[in-house]
């Protein structure tokens with residue numbers, strides 16, 4: 211009986227050793243790759259320079275779960291908020307940064323945004339510069355401008371505020387002095403200005419209820435009227451979001 215078992219065992223080894231060994235090797239290889247990759251990620255701490263995260267605990271938790279899965283060590287949240295604050299209350303930027311720093315220390319860097327309230331007042335530029343300085347004091351690593359200039363942000367007379375408006379020059383200058391990078395989103399994808407029909411590559415996106423065609427066409431007109439000057443704004447990154455160049 212014993213010798214029979216031994217024979218089966220030997221047979222089993224002979225017949226099954228090759229595929230079993232292959233599986234074991236493959237599993238070992240995968241484990242090794244995981245270990246190597248995890249070590250590499252820990253060491254390199256990939257930085258995602260372009261995130262827009264609503265600063266709620268739920269969104270931050272979700273963001274970190276995704277970051278951990280794909281190996282991102284640090285995220286730059288470009289939606290840090292403005293530094294405007296009523297009285298002694300903390301600003302949106304201050305609150306957002308504090309929450310992220312509390313929940314996930316070292317995982318998020320924040321860029322600030324500009325509050326355009328009072329654009330038509332003569333001292334807007336000075337107040338805007340003070341916003342930048344306040345952001346810098348609170349720990350803003352940079353200043354992000356959304357693609358609203360030349361698209362829909364308007365002055366009191368209804369004119370689009372353009373990216374090369376001289377009133378904004380002191381803002382760009384102060385950011386430079388403080389060493390704060392300025393990423394600017396300019397315009398919309400090209401397809402937003404092409405005929406709105408089934409040949410449009412963004413047909414489905416444009417037909418979503420949240421993005422009605424009429425609004426998109428308005429934006430096309432707005433862009434033609436308002437953002438031609440964006441090309442002059444050298445030092446930033448994009449005229450059209452699909453043809454990013456430095």
Ligand SMILES: [Zn+2]
Nearest residue numbers: 260262288395
């Ligand atoms: Zn963005």
